[in-house]
Amino acid sequence: MSDDLTTPQAQNEAELAFEGALRPKSLGEFVGQSKVRGQLQLLLTAARIQERTADHILLAGPPGLGKTTLAMIVATESDRPLRMSSGPAIQHAGDLAAVLSSLVPGEVLFIDEIHRMARSAEEMLYLAMEDFRIDIMVGKGAGATSIPLDLAPFTLVGATTRSGLLPNPLxxxxxxxxxxxxxxxDELEKVLDRAAGMLELDIDREALAEIAGRSRGTPRIANRLLRRVRDYALVHTGRAHLAAVRAALELYDVDELGLDRLDRAVMQTVLTRFDGGPVGLSTLAVSVGEEAETIESVVEPFLVRIGLISRTPRGRVATARAWRHFGLEPSRPTGGAQQALFTDDL
Known part of the structure; x- marks a missing residue:
């Protein structure tokens, strides 16, 4: 069999290898999150000195900031094996029991999107985290019995984008x-500089800054945009200078604030169809043809963070900055004819 690196299979394997190589292997390599890195370093070092498993760790924050990478680093720096799962995959207590009972002493168990676990599994996890044991019910009705099962000590690393959905006992x-x-x-520029080196991409410093400024403060988005710039340079210019970066990002509908097609669709709807708002979430979702959950969890947090919309008791309202960014003039200082409408579905 040919080992030609130009074959599609070889290229796919190279892309997967690149994805893995992008992840830092230690806290020292990890860029950003300086406070969290210091806290984790202290926790792991103390556990190593005392020769015990580290305390359970919850990583909370928006997608793409490095929660999975940090979980891998916890296992690496603890010199422990890593087991990975996700909340949606654990829909019954039996699913969790099978995972917990197969852990080896000191193993790190990573559960992504832990807030999406089934409630029965969450309740089983309470006892497992605290006493390293679980109770397995055998039989049904009056004849049901509980069999205790001791577990090997382990460290649970949970990741969540919606920490408010986690029950307090967990x-x-x-x-x-x-x-x-x-x-x-500045932190994103460091992330991009490292990735560009691994891609062997010749890119200007100002081009890196341009990508960083459009990456929504998220390394995952920054790396994705860098790869699209790499593709554009490969096809058109041969080098990723500033003009090439701007042309590539314009082609992929990413503007200077980092807004993409859906972001702009939401803002244009609020500004033009509803005259700046207020407008309720479900009405807005129907207007742009997207699920309300997508608008609320994916689009809206970024628009609120950069000050293009605000959430009010009456609904979503465009800010003065939004009018300026889209080059429009508000017909009135606040919501108009629709102000009394679309406010019942916040």
């Missing part, structure tokens, strides 16, 4: 909760 059993913050442009 949240309180984590020994340390890390709240990940969005990255600054």
């Amino acid at each position: 949240r309180d059993r984590f020994g340390f909760t890390a709240h990940l913050e969005f990255y600054s442009d």
Whole structure:
């Protein structure tokens, strides 16, 4: 069989290898989140000195900030094996029992989107995290019996984008909760510089800054945009200078604030169809043809964070900055004819 690196299979394998290589292998390599890194370093070092498993860790924050990477680093720096799962995959207590009972001593169990676990599994996890044992029910009705099963000591690393959905008894059993913050442009430039080196991409410093400024404070988005710039340079210019970066991002509908097609559709709807708002969530979702959950969890947080819309008791309202960014003039200082409408579905 040919080992030609130009074959599609070889290229796909190279892309997967690149994705894995992008992830830092230690806290020292990890860019950004300096406070969280310091806290984790202390926690892991103390556990190593005492020769015990580290406390359970909850990583909370928006998608793309490095929660999975940090979980891998916890396992690496603890010199422990890592088991990975996700909340949606654990829909019964039996699913969780099968995972917990197969853990080896000291193993790190990572559960992504832990807030989406089934309630029965969450309740089983309470006892497992605290006493390293679970109770398995055998039989039904009056003849049902509970069989205790001891577990090997383990460290649970949970990741969530919606920490408010975690029940208090589960949240309180984590020994340390890390709240990940969005990255600054300078931090994103460091992330991009490292990735560009791994891609062997010739890119200007101002071009890196341009990508960082459009990456919404999120390393995952920054790396994705860098790869699209790499593709554009490969096809058109041969080098990723500033003009090439701007042309590539314009082609992929990413503007200077980092707004994409859906972001702009939402803003244009609020500004033009509803005259700046207020407008309720479900009405807005129907107007742009998207699910309300997508608008609320994916689009709206960024628009609120950069000050293009605000949430009021009456609905979503465009700010003065939004009118300026889209080059429009408000017909009135606040919501108009629709102000009394569309406010019952916030």
